[in-house]
Amino acid sequence: MAEAKAAYQETFRQFLERLPEAANIVILCHSDADGLAAGALLFKTLPKLGYLVSVRLIGKGESAWSSNTRELLYESDEEGIIVADLGSREHSIQPGIPLLVIDHHRPQGVAPGAFIISGYGQKPTPTSGLLAHWCGETITSLDSLLWITAVSLIGDIGDKAPFEELAQAKKQWKGTVLRELTSLINAARRSGTGNAIPAFDLLLKAKNPADALSGKYPELEKLRAAREEVTAALNVAKKAAPKFSGKVALIRMHSPCQIHPLIAQIWRTRLKDYIVMGVNTGYRPGYVHFSARCPVSVNLIDFLRANAPGEVDEGYGGGHDQASGGALTYAKWNEFVSKLGFGSEMKVVMGQTK
Ligand SMILES: [Mn+2]
Structure with a gap:
């Protein structure tokens, strides 16, 4: 080093x-x-x-x-x-x-x-x-x-x-x-x-x-409120069961909070042999954000490239070999999940609220 x-x-x-x-x-x-x-x-x-x-x-x-x-x-x-x-x-x-x-x-x-x-x-x-x-x-x-x-x-x-x-x-x-x-x-x-x-x-x-946590700075309260908001959203998302297709497991949630990486992280330890994806339909209107994790035997970046739904933007399939993700429009997402072998239950339609 x-x-x-x-x-x-x-x-x-x-x-x-x-x-x-x-x-x-x-x-x-x-x-x-x-x-x-x-x-x-x-x-x-x-x-x-x-x-x-x-x-x-x-x-x-x-x-x-x-x-x-x-x-x-x-x-x-x-x-x-x-x-x-x-x-x-x-x-x-x-x-x-x-x-x-x-x-x-x-x-x-x-x-x-x-x-x-x-x-x-x-x-x-x-x-x-x-x-x-x-x-x-x-x-x-x-x-x-x-x-x-x-x-x-x-x-x-x-x-x-x-x-x-x-x-x-x-x-x-x-x-x-x-x-x-x-x-x-x-x-x-x-x-x-x-x-x-x-x-x-x-x-x-x-x-x-220690000074940062002393309470002297008003930012601390804002960060505490943010953490409470995230914890509440995470507790809801933790209740969802994964859906499987082959070696891919998807866990769906609908929240403005960025909890999909945390959910992917949680399920990765439970489903060690699977490519797990936390899928958030509520993070940003019009988009499905997903965060994926996989065992070391898989290169996730290559996997996502191989299964890309046509033209994708720079946010898709970057990151690390075992931790990646992306954001797709509804149409691209629907194409992506059918490529992975999922049925209509994983598809997203306009105006969806959960
Ligand atoms: Mn970093």
Whole structure:
């Protein structure tokens, strides 16, 4: 890992060398605990080199690689773009503007001229937050921010993530405190609105995890409310029974909350030999969002490619070899489930409310 880390840091330096002095940098980051941690670590370190840094959280129904995001950035004066924890694609976000991709999902291409720091393929796989931490270390010591890196590692890999940075953070802070904070930070983007701004603000404002949980910041209440909303929705969804076709099991739910990955995760341990999919018809109007998990004997990304319902957008079949998903229109979803051998009971019609 030391060799990979040195290479990542070299790529980071090369990206910075391409930027004008005091450049305006925009960071696009995923709204889960790992993406927010990556964004927060970069936001707190890059200004030390004189850069002006802004952050855009990419959340519910959004993608860093969509034409919509390109349009949003088009009129802005950004001189450097960093995309964290949002995958890697073959097209530029703003042609001519230096782009750095920090990620650990399977790359679906690399944009022309982009600098890429990818943890994919490393064992163990570093999270985007840990990669951002290593980048930040080329600028300054991040010892006082190790708790943010720990939030990234616990959020994506869990409390036992085999990285020295997590062990170090646990020497400073209780595991229970770090886990509680991670759970709250992750709850925001799972809520019905998907608004992760309170989670990001709390990471920026707090001096440490105990301070974050002290009740001093109003964001904490918002995160608690988000977590309650998600828990209630999850308790309903847990009651649904899976439907089977061959080695595929689908579990259906109808909720604005992002609980389909949690349901897939729960059923994965019960149905070890199956490709399990949490299927949410209520997450975003007009779309079926699904989250899939599978045993190590299957490559899910390849499976989803092989069963793709015709042309699909960039959100379909990305992610990790054993954890992927997508969002499909009703027509595409219906085609997809019939390809998988399901009957009409898994099809979705316009105006459906459960
Ligand atoms: Mn991640």
